[in-house]
Structures are given as C-alpha cells and as structure tokens.
Amino acid sequence: MTETFSTEIPAGQPALKVIGLKVYYHISQGIVKAVDDIDFTVGCGEFVGLSGESGCGKTTTAMTLLQILPKEGVVEGGQAIVGNTDILTLGKKDMEAFRWKGISMVFQGAMNSLNPVHRVIDQMVDAILIHEDMSKKEAREIALELIESVGIEKSRARAYPHELSGGMKQRLMIALSLVLHPPLVIADEPTTALDVMIQAQILDLFNQLREKTSLSLLIITHDLSVLAETCDKVIIMYAGKIVEEAPVQILFNEPAHPYTRKLIASFPSILADKEIEFIPGNPPDLIDPPIGCNFHPRCDYAIDKCRTEDPPLVDEGGHRVACFRRHEI
Amino acid sequence: MALRDVLIKRIAQAIVTIFIVLAIDFVIFHILPGDPMTFLARNPNLSEVAQARLVEQFGLDKPLWQQFILFLGNFLTLQLGMSFHFRADVGPIIMEHLGNTLILIIPASLVAIFIGIWIGKNSAWRRGKPADFLGLLFSLITYSIPVFWLAMFFIMTFAFGLGWFPGTPGLTTPGMDFTGDPFGLAADMLSHLMLPWTVLTIAILGSFALITRNALLDVLSEDYMVTAKAKGRTEKEQLNKEAMPNAMIPITTVIALQLGFSVAGALQTEVVFSYPGIGNLIWEGVYYRDYPLLQAAFFMITVVVVIANLLADFIYFYLDPRIRVGAEFTIGDEKPPRPFSHYAVVVIAIVALLSTWAVIGITTVIPLIILLLIVKRKDIVQFLGRRLGALKPANLIYAWRNKRSQILIQFSAVALVVNLIAVSIIAVTGILSPDWWLYWGGAFAGLGSFPPPLLPDVEYSTMALALSSIAHPSLAQIAIVGAVIGILLGRRKGLGDTFGRFIRTRMGMAGTAIVAMFAGMTIFGDIVAPYDPEAFFTGLLYQAPSSMPEMQLLMVSIGIASALGAGIVWLILDRIKRPPIPRFFVTIYSGGLILFIAGIFGVQSLSLENTTTLVFSAAIGVIAGIIILRGLLSAKRNFFIQDLKSHLPRLVIALVGVVSIGLIVLGILQAPRAVPLDFPGNHLIGTDQLGRDVFSQMIIAVRITLLVGIVATGMSMIIGTLVGLVAGYYGGIIDSFLMRFTDIFFVIPSLLLMIILAAVLGPSIVTLILVIGLFSWSSTARIVRGQVLTIKERAYIERVRAVGGGNVYIMSKHVLAAVAPLVVANTILVTAWAILSEVVLDFFGLGDPSMISWGTMLYLAFNAGAMSNNFFWLVFPPGIMVVLLLLGVSMVGYAMDEIVNPKLRRR
Numbered sequence A: 001m002t003e004t005f006s007t008e009i010p011a012g013q014p015a016l017k018v019i020g021l022k023v024y025y026h027i028s029q030g031i032v033k034a035v036d037d038i039d040f041t042v043g044c045g046e047f048v049g050l051s052g053e054s055g056c057g058k059t060t061t062a063m064t065l066l067q068i069l070p071k072e073g074v075v076e077g078g079q080a081i082v083g084n085t086d087i088l089t090l091g092k093k094d095m096e097a098f099r100w101k102g103i104s105m106v107f108q109g110a111m112n113s114l115n116p117v118h119r120v121i122d123q124m125v126d127a128i129l130i131h132e133d134m135s136k137k138e139a140r141e142i143a144l145e146l147i148e149s150v151g152i153e154k155s156r157a158r159a160y161p162h163e164l165s166g167g168m169k170q171r172l173m174i175a176l177s178l179v180l181h182p183p184l185v186i187a188d189e190p191t192t193a194l195d196v197m198i199q200a201q202i203l204d205l206f207n208q209l210r211e212k213t214s215l216s217l218l219i220i221t222h223d224l225s226v227l228a229e230t231c232d233k234v235i236i237m238y239a240g241k242i243v244e245e246a247p248v249q250i251l252f253n254e255p256a257h258p259y260t261r262k263l264i265a266s267f268p269s270i271l272a273d274k275e276i277e278f279i280p281g282n283p284p285d286l287i288d289p290p291i292g293c294n295f296h297p298r299c300d301y302a303i304d305k306c307r308t309e310d311p312p313l314v315d316e317g318g319h320r321v322a323c324f325r326r327h328e329i
Numbered sequence B: 001m002a003l004r005d006v007l008i009k010r011i012a013q014a015i016v017t018i019f020i021v022l023a024i025d026f027v028i029f030h031i032l033p034g035d036p037m038t039f040l041a042r043n044p045n046l047s048e049v050a051q052a053r054l055v056e057q058f059g060l061d062k063p064l065w066q067q068f069i070l071f072l073g074n075f076l077t078l079q080l081g082m083s084f085h086f087r088a089d090v091g092p093i094i095m096e097h098l099g100n101t102l103i104l105i106i107p108a109s110l111v112a113i114f115i116g117i118w119i120g121k122n123s124a125w126r127r128g129k130p131a132d133f134l135g136l137l138f139s140l141i142t143y144s145i146p147v148f149w150l151a152m153f154f155i156m157t158f159a160f161g162l163g164w165f166p167g168t169p170g171l172t173t174p175g176m177d178f179t180g181d182p183f184g185l186a187a188d189m190l191s192h193l194m195l196p197w198t199v200l201t202i203a204i205l206g207s208f209a210l211i212t213r214n215a216l217l218d219v220l221s222e223d224y225m226v227t228a229k230a231k232g233r234t235e236k237e238q239l240n241k242e243a244m245p246n247a248m249i250p251i252t253t254v255i256a257l258q259l260g261f262s263v264a265g266a267l268q269t270e271v272v273f274s275y276p277g278i279g280n281l282i283w284e285g286v287y288y289r290d291y292p293l294l295q296a297a298f299f300m301i302t303v304v305v306v307i308a309n310l311l312a313d314f315i316y317f318y319l320d321p322r323i324r325v326g327a328e329f330t331i332g333d334e335k336p337p338r339p340f341s342h343y344a345v346v347v348i349a350i351v352a353l354l355s356t357w358a359v360i361g362i363t364t365v366i367p368l369i370i371l372l373l374i375v376k377r378k379d380i381v382q383f384l385g386r387r388l389g390a391l392k393p394a395n396l397i398y399a400w401r402n403k404r405s406q407i408l409i410q411f412s413a414v415a416l417v418v419n420l421i422a423v424s425i426i427a428v429t430g431i432l433s434p435d436w437w438l439y440w441g442g443a444f445a446g447l448g449s450f451p452p453p454l455l456p457d458v459e460y461s462t463m464a465l466a467l468s469s470i471a472h473p474s475l476a477q478i479a480i481v482g483a484v485i486g487i488l489l490g491r492r493k494g495l496g497d498t499f500g501r502f503i504r505t506r507m508g509m510a511g512t513a514i515v516a517m518f519a520g521m522t523i524f525g526d527i528v529a530p531y532d533p534e535a536f537f538t539g540l541l542y543q544a545p546s547s548m549p550e551m552q553l554l555m556v557s558i559g560i561a562s563a564l565g566a567g568i569v570w571l572i573l574d575r576i577k578r579p580p581i582p583r584f585f586v587t588i589y590s591g592g593l594i595l596f597i598a599g600i601f602g603v604q605s606l607s608l609e610n611t612t613t614l615v616f617s618a619a620i621g622v623i624a625g626i627i628i629l630r631g632l633l634s635a636k637r638n639f640f641i642q643d644l645k646s647h648l649p650r651l652v653i654a655l656v657g658v659v660s661i662g663l664i665v666l667g668i669l670q671a672p673r674a675v676p677l678d679f680p681g682n683h684l685i686g687t688d689q690l691g692r693d694v695f696s697q698m699i700i701a702v703r704i705t706l707l708v709g710i711v712a713t714g715m716s717m718i719i720g721t722l723v724g725l726v727a728g729y730y731g732g733i734i735d736s737f738l739m740r741f742t743d744i745f746f747v748i749p750s751l752l753l754m755i756i757l758a759a760v761l762g763p764s765i766v767t768l769i770l771v772i773g774l775f776s777w778s779s780t781a782r783i784v785r786g787q788v789l790t791i792k793e794r795a796y797i798e799r800v801r802a803v804g805g806g807n808v809y810i811m812s813k814h815v816l817a818a819v820a821p822l823v824v825a826n827t828i829l830v831t832a833w834a835i836l837s838e839v840v841l842d843f844f845g846l847g848d849p850s851m852i853s854w855g856t857m858l859y860l861a862f863n864a865g866a867m868s869n870n871f872f873w874l875v876f877p878p879g880i881m882v883v884l885l886l887l888g889v890s891m892v893g894y895a896m897d898e899i900v901n902p903k904l905r906r907r
Ligand SMILES: Nc1ncnc2c1ncn2[C@@H]1O[C@H](COP(=O)(O)OP(=O)(O)O)[C@@H](O)[C@H]1O
Pocket: A025, A027, A032, A034, A052, A053, A054, A055, A056, A057, A058, A059, A060, A061, A070, A072, A073, A286, B907
C-alpha cells in the first residue's frame, strides 16, 4: 500500500498541531457547536492535559482526530497536522492505515472498550497485524512484552475481558494503545471509572511511560489532580472553546481566566483545608450559545464588552488566555 | 456459574417445559363439554373394543388426578392414544408425518436463517441508508404475508399457471411407481418439494432478518465497536470480526425461540400443498375434531421444538465466552430481591391460572381479587381518599387555572373507577347471570349487539338495572377517551416532538398512510361497498371480475401515472441539494389532502344519504381545517416571499401529487356504482361461491380483523406488562419463576396452541380473541422486564422509596411511566402479530362463520377449490389486503421503536 503520509515526526516538529478546528453535531433540534474554533499543539514527548466540565467538547476533539465521530458529527473546518499531513483530509483507506499507527486512544469507560468475545491477547495481536507485516508469533511476543510492562502477569494474557477486574482492563487497554508505538496517544478520562487505588496505579504507569519512552500523550480528564501529577501543559476548554492554556505550574499557581479559577477552587483538596466552591449556573446550551464570551452569564467579572464581543485567545509567553480582563482581575 | 451448572439448569428447564406442555395438553382436552367417556361413546368411528381399550389405557373412569398420572405415563412412553378419524394408534401416524415435516422444515429453516442473517446484517450496518430501508421493507413484507396465502399464490402462479412444478398434492406424483428407480423418485420428490421449501423459506426469512438487525444494532452501539474502528479495522472487518461474533449470541437464542414460528409456517405450507406432514394432520384433526390426534400432534411438535431449543442453547454457550469460561471476578453484586408482596403472589396466580386453565382460570381470578381487596382494604381506602382528595374545590380551582388537562384526567379516572366497581359488583354477585359479563364485555369491546340481549331466564331488579347503567360500557369508553385526550393535551409538547420525529421518518410516514387508509375503510366501508356483503346472489356464482367503467378507469390510471411521475420528479429534485421545504408547507399540504378526501367522502355520503359517514367526513374535514389553519398561523411568522421561488418546483409537484391521489380515491369510490347494480351486476372483483360481491366483502372484512387484533392485543398487553413489571421490579424468585414461565410460552408454538384451543372451544369471535390474547404476551413481558431492570436502579426510584412510596405506587407512577413508550411501540408490533394469528385461525376454519373476515374468505375460497379452478379473484384480493395492513402496522411499530428505544438511540 502506498501511503500518502508518514507517521514519523520530523525532528523539531510538534507531534500534533490543531488549527481552527470546528466540529458540529447536526441533530434534529439544531446544530450543536461542540468544538468551535480551537488551536493547540502537542509537542514531541510532551504530556498535555485537556480539561473542562463534561460536555465542553473534549471527547469530540479526541474522536475528531481519529475520525471516529458518530455520523451526526461533522468537521466544519480546521486542520490537524501530524508530521506534514493534515490528517483530516486523509481518504478512507489512508485514514484506516493511520488510525492506531499514528494516533491511538484509550477510551472513556474502560469496562466496555474491549470486545467481550475475544481474548485480550488476540485483540492486541489483531491490532498489530492490521498494520504491520509480521508473523502472528512475532506479534504475540510484542503483545506479551507490553502486557508485562503494564504490570500484568503473562499468564493472564489469554483471559477474556470478563475475567479481569476494571483496573486490569484499563491497564490492558493502555497496553493495547501502545502496541504500534504511535507517536501520540490520547487517553480519554482514563481514570474516571476507577477507584482511587487503581487510579494511582494508572497514573504511575503513565509516569513510567514518560520516563522510558518518547511518547506524547494528550490526556483528557476533569480531574485536576491527574493534570497536576502527569502533565507538562494544560488546556482548559469551556463550551467548545479553549479559554486558557499554560504550563502546569503556571496554571495552578496563577490561573488567569475566571473559569479556570473557579474550576481550581471547586476542586476538593485533601491537603489544603479550604472551602469548596461551586460554579453557579449551568454550562451554556451549545445549540444556541450566548453572544460574546461563552462564560459571561456565569462570570463574576463580566463587563459589557464580555456580553457583546468574543474574547480572542491571546498568547503571552506561552500562557494563552481568552479573557478581556486577564490583567485586571 | 460454571458451564456444567448452566447446562444442567437448561436441561431441567426443558423437562419442566415438557411437563407443562403435557399439563396444558391434558387440561385443554378436559375443557370439552361432557365427560370423556360419553364423548368416546358418541364417536361412531370407534369400535366397542377400541373404546374399552382406551378407557382402560387412559383410566377414563377414574378420578381426574389418576387420569392425569396415567396420561403422563402414556405420553412419556409415546402411547399417544387412538385417532377417532383414522381409527388407528396415533403414535405411528404422527411419527411418519413428523418425518415429512422435518424434511420440509429443516432445509427451509437453514436457508432462511442464512439469507435472513445476511439481510439483517446489511440493514443494520447501513442503518438509515436506502439499503437498510429496502432490507427492512423486504423483511417486513415477508413477515406480513400469511404463509398459507403465499403458498396458494405460489401454487396458482408457478404450478397451475406457469406449469413449472407439478400441481399434484403430496410428496410424490400419485400413481407413479418408482420401485428400482431411486433417482426418478428423488427427482420427483424434489420437484414436489421445491415450491413448499421456497414458500417456507420466504415466509420465515423476514423474521430472522429483523432479529439479526435488532441484535446487531445493539452491538454496534457498544464501546468496543469504537475501539475496533479506532484500531484501524476496515469496515468489513469491524462488522465481521468484531460485531458479528457478539451479535450471534443473542441471534442464536432468539432464532431458537422463533422456531415455534417456523413450525407454524410449515404447518400452513403443508395444508395448502396437501403435503403429508403434521400440519396436514392437524388440519384434518381440526376438521374432524379428532381430539386425540390434535393432543398428540401438539405434544410431539412441542417436544421437537424444545429439543431444538436445547441444541441452540448449547451453541449459545459455546459462542459466549462469558458462560463458556466462568468468570473469576464478579463485578458488582446482585441486588437482593424485594420483599415478598401480596400483589406479586396474586399476579403470579392470575397469570398461571389464565395461561394453564385458559377459560376456567378467568372465573377463578375473581375470588382472588376479592381476597386482595380484603387483605389490602386499608391501603385501598387510603388510595381512594387520596384520589378523591385531589378533587377538593381549592385543588380544582388551581387546576382549572393552571392545568386544565389534569381535571379531565381526574374526572375520567373517577368515572372509570366507579364504572369498574359497578361492573365488578355485578359480576361478583352474579345479579344478572354468569354469562352477563361476557356479553357486556363483548359489547364494551364493540362486539355483538348493544345493549346486550336480556337473558330470558333472569329477573332484572331495579338494583341490577341501576348498577348496570352505571356499569354501562359507553360510560367506560367515554371515560377512557377523556383520559386519553387529557393526557395528550397535558403532554402536548413532548408528544408533538416525538410524533414530529416519527412522522418525518420515511417508514413512519408510509406506515401511517397505510394505516390511515384502513382506518378510512373501517369508517367509510358502508359507502364504499356497493353491495350488502352478506347478500347472496348479487351476481352469478363465481362471476369473474367485471371490467372497470371507462371513465373511472381513466381517472385511476391518470391518477396513478401522474402520482408516479410526480414521485420520480420529486426524487430527482431531492438529489439536487436544496433547502428543505419549510414544515408549515408540508402541514398545509397534508391538511389540504385530508380535506380533499374528506370532501369526496362527504359528497358520496350525501348522495347515498348515509348520515353516519357524513358526520365522520365532516369531523375529518374540521380536523383537516385545523391542521391547515395551524400551518397558516406558523407560516406568518417565518415565511419570506423570496423563499417561495426556491421551493416553487417542489410545491407544484406536491400539488400534482395531491390531485392525483384525489383522482385515484374518487375513481375507486365511483367505479363500483357507475354501472347499474341490478343482477348480474357490476362486480369489480367478482363474486364468490354464493354470488356475494367480493369487493364489498373485502372492504367490510377489515372491521372484524381490526377488532379481533386490537382487543386481543389489549389483553396480551395487560398480561405482558403486568408480568414484566412484577418480575423486573421484585426480582429474586418471583422474577425467575415468571421469566421461566414466559420462556415456556416463547418456546411453545403459540399459533399451534391457539389452533387447537380454538378447535376445542368451538369457532366464535370471543374464542379467537381469548386464545390470541392469552398466548401473545411473552415478548411484551420480556421487554418490560428488561426496561424495569434498568430503571429500578436509577437513583430517583430509591429516593421515592426513601420518602415512603410503596411498591405499587412506585410501579404505577414511576416505573410504568418510564416503560410506557417502549410498551407502545411493542403494542403496535403485537397488534400485527394478533392480526396475523386471526387470519391464520380463520383459515383453519376457526373463525366465526357468520362474520366476514379476510381469513374466512380465504378459507372458503380454499375449500371451494379456488386454486385449481383459478378463481384468482377469490384468493388474491383478501391476501393483498392482509399483507398491506400488516405492513402498515408493523412499519408504524418499527418507526416508533427507532425513536423510543433507548438502545437504538445512540450512534
Ligand atoms: N452524538 C452526538 N449528538 C449530538 N450531540 C452530541 C453528540 N455527542 C456529543 N454531543 C454534544 O457535544 C458536546 C460535547 O460533548 P463531548 O465531546 O462528549 O464532551 P466531553 O467529552 O467534554 O464531556 C455536548 O454538549 C454533547 O451534548
């Protein structure tokens, strides 16, 4: 097969560069602007966190990159550049070849992401054989090695998913995402459905991966502690738009957008004995979003300008914020 | 649970099923009036010796329980008794015929399963695309065709018409000697088998396709399918390697459960082809009322089906690793069952009695209800108090200001309760007579005459008359209509939304149009039918169809041609992407079309001086007027003249379409009367063996069919919902008991049971309704239970319980409300099934011979040799009507299911 793209990332280039991406769901009630003009990059070897309330378009962003949106979801514009190709323009055959090899994904809801009628090892071997020209035996070796490296005994490899606990399934899902050594892995809420102990194991696994491999990771979560523990850079989304992006230290120490501040304040902390704040109001209706800044109906600092104009995402030394009053508040 | 345990459980279950089947078998034939001894003695076919032997073998002179034990012993050792008609042991007769039936059914089923799965797979994978629509349409059509009719159609076309296949009945050509010529024999058999095989395959393939489509749609919405796609699998692999292995698990179970359906299809095929199988045997058994034969045939067929099911279970276990490889971990533990309750016990008792003891059961239920009333009297008083408390003036004033629909619902509910109490008092005290409730029940359902005949030997006291006027069926009907209107008004927005989405699906629109046509036929039948359908000698006997009067023929053909043309142009216009036509235009146009048709009917009613239909057409006209008005009102707000230009071509086409449909309706309406009706008259579709007008019969017959279908469905819905609700809600033992019970009803070929029970009870419309209603509820029970299981875990149910909501309150207020949409969709599908059953029972000669129905028409035609004499006008029209009606109903059901079924909503 002649491929019109390469999954090798040229030196010095980011692993993924998203420009002006717009994804709308066309449903009978109207058009849901789930992702509305977002730009970001994931550098090589970088761990980037993507966060925000549920329903703000995180999963949609991830699904767009692999072109696995449900049929109502339409990419209305923008580019997603991997290497030198805009992967959103790839044809069906090329896209099939690109998936998992270029970007792989750990899905939200670990419980049901593995096919219940196939053995775990077979599912991994299949993934390899779809893309690589090698014997079944070699593929098995690779898969077994990975299974061991995520901390599961080789003897369990022949198990069916129902024989495994939730944490084991999630770790195997991560192993599955790594079988082809893709330059970028997307992990959508990898810890949400798990209990605290297993969450810690999974995060530990990610940190090991960061040390041992050159992997780039886009980790989607609304759990801020996950961001703080694993990420280099954090992107905060609100109602389909990016409202703030900053290196993790800066984001937690000097959040600039009112929404980010609320988000951090609303997160319970065991260490600091602080009051939990709630963000009043509901996220906006994405079919008919408010005019001006999407956040203004819930914002304590909103001024008239916020109600009429959409604030641009301004970059100041790697700290991007979409707020007119970032320096005033 | 380990595999072995599961297998043992299944085998035990199969044994229980066979036991229950035997019990049913025993009971059915003891419902017969008179004791078996005199019955035997009256049968002239049996010799004294044979009778004595039977009496001894089945202990007919012993008490009932001893008879039962003897019966069990005899049947389990395959001593099946003596046929009245053949005057021989039933066992060997049955065995021989059973073999032939298997020759028919096994190849046909295998091919049908294969093709059906293929169609269903393609439909599900291309969901919503034209391929899906085609696949679904094809499946629904084949599902809607009564098998016996398809067989008649095939014989008339391919055997008698085209002469491709031998027209002789049976498995081989009679009179030919094939000794020493095995190949000739095989060829002869094959040529005789080809048509029955084909018919049976087509007849059952649709249901397999539908099963596959449903199962696969479920699987396609699972998370692992996203994983599969993300892994880079091609579409074909996603379907074949990831989805199908999962979908095959439910498909095998459901296909196994559908085996009873295939058996019913085979029986009908055999009858029409005079194929020497069990079906033919049963046909003869019904004809000669040969009860031992029927009893044994039912037993043997059920045993075969149960065994086949058991085999399917093994395949199922093999396919599903979750059972094949026992789990080490169980994630989340089972919830403890709800505490036992009186209601649950009563429901179980009712269902058990209703099903096993059929008619006898119903009378036994009443004491149970009384018992319940006594046990729960405090709750009931409280319940009534709460209900009546809602009617305090302050509440009423508030409701009048804010929720007028609520008042309507409340009053209707009170009226209904009072009415029902009066009915029960009458029924329980037997003030009138034991038969009374049957008559009133019949009148309530719209059957028989109203008011019901006063029974001659009963005195009517003032008390009885007062009570019976409160219990008047019309009162109940008005109350129900009131409640329905209130509910509709109260939830207008949500319903409007659902209805809007429903009607915008192609399938919903087509189905609604077809059903509307039949509704029109029911209402306006009297002015459409040119003759009294029951009048003899309106023409010659077996008069062939007259040709259509020229004028009307022209109208209809122009109408059809221009409608087709308009449709094609419309499709072409649709290809060019244009903004969709605004909703209000569609509304105004449909209103216009309805008004137009109502006008045509109004004029016809005037000319025939039929006031009833005049009133109906006026009412429909008013409704159409309201629709148009609403369209116009919403038009004002969002319509711009410049829009008109871009829509103009399509609007013109739509106008052409409306006018063409009008022309067709007008032509068909006028045609029968355009020529003088005096003898031999103008018979559009000819006459039957008694010179009755087939066209008029065909039009009027829809009433009986719909009536039986709807009433029986109502009955089965109530039983099914009740069983599902109780099983799902209480869980534990009650659940497993009720579900095993439901499974048994799934496995037993219900159509066969209906045929036998109807044969025993004697042909009447009440029998039809009873048997169809009693044996059609199992799918409803399953669906409701499944839904209840998911709903009862939701947090809000726990909260209601926490604030003191009782079980019955929660079930009726919260759980039932949540399962209602699915029940509605399922109801429609069950209606289709009930209508189909009615037609088949009619065809077996079990319908009320004095009432005109499509099935009875076909029965008479079949017996009059319509096939060999090529009286196609007696065979084709009623069959086409059945298929169309069923197609319309099931399309509505499917379109509805697509919208309300949460499993289908995702993706
Ligand atoms: N298939 C769909 N059809 C219509 N709307 C959808 C669909 N999937 C997601 N949405 C809507 O898009 C928005 C973003 O969803 P999602 O990307 O899943 O958010 P997140 O992952 O951040 O919770 C939500 O408002 C959601 O309701």
